[in-house]
Amino acid sequence: MAIRIALRRTAGIVAAWALTAGVALAHPGHPPGTGHDAFSAGLLHPLTGFDHLCAMLAVGLWAALTHQGLRQALWTPASFLVLLLAGALAGMAGLHPPAIEPVIMASLLVLGLLIAGRRTMGTGAGAALAGFFAVFHGIAHGAELSPGDSAAAFIAGFMLTTCALHAVGLAAGFAMKRSGAWPARLAGAGIAAYGLALFAGV
Numbered sequence: 001m002a003i004r005i006a007l008r009r010t011a012g013i014v015a016a017w018a019l020t021a022g023v024a025l026a027h028p029g030h031p032p033g034t035g036h037d038a039f040s041a042g043l044l045h046p047l048t049g050f051d052h053l054c055a056m057l058a059v060g061l062w063a064a065l066t067h068q069g070l071r072q073a074l075w076t077p078a079s080f081l082v083l084l085l086a087g088a089l090a091g092m093a094g095l096h097p098p099a100i101e102p103v104i105m106a107s108l109l110v111l112g113l114l115i116a117g118r119r120t121m122g123t124g125a126g127a128a129l130a131g132f133f134a135v136f137h138g139i140a141h142g143a144e145l146s147p148g149d150s151a152a153a154f155i156a157g158f159m160l161t162t163c164a165l166h167a168v169g170l171a172a173g174f175a176m177k178r179s180g181a182w183p184a185r186l187a188g189a190g191i192a193a194y195g196l197a198l199f200a201g202v
Helices: 002-021 038-047 050-066 075-092 100-117 123-143 151-177 182-200
Strands: none
Touching (some): 050 075, 075 151, 100 123, 151 182
8 A cells, every 4th residue: 555655646746747847759859968967867868758758657557457466567667677777778888770769669559559458468478578668768768878978877867767657657557447447448549549650650
């Protein structure tokens, strides 16, 4: 109960933060360095690309909607976080596979459809799917480190924001489970539609 109360509080804080941070830009349209220090830039980075924002919320939503308890649900966002970090380090090291953008778009489409359909997977399979998508989101994050900025501070910033967004998704997902099927169906359909729109170049 205490963990769920903490998740709800985190959800409110991050929702307010997102509204003031300006989340209308879609990846790869993250703004270039604007004078923030590396940690602040990292904190804001997931909030300035609507695709990243949606994907990180979707991971938490899907985990909560398809697992009975918080302990099981945490495996999916935990896998995402670990492989997001691995992808970011790879991106900073110069790895830039050509499929980064298509896979990021696919993550929205797939996760959105899974949420809308309340489709479940085994804990390991769900964590693996989230982790696969996380690698590509991480590469995109790592590739956008501004020259001369501290990699450690930038990583710490976007990892912290990602944790918060997962917490928002988890809190929203558990709330949706008590509200019937339609809130989840609408949220999932919206995320999937955004991914499809990105594929279509809208």
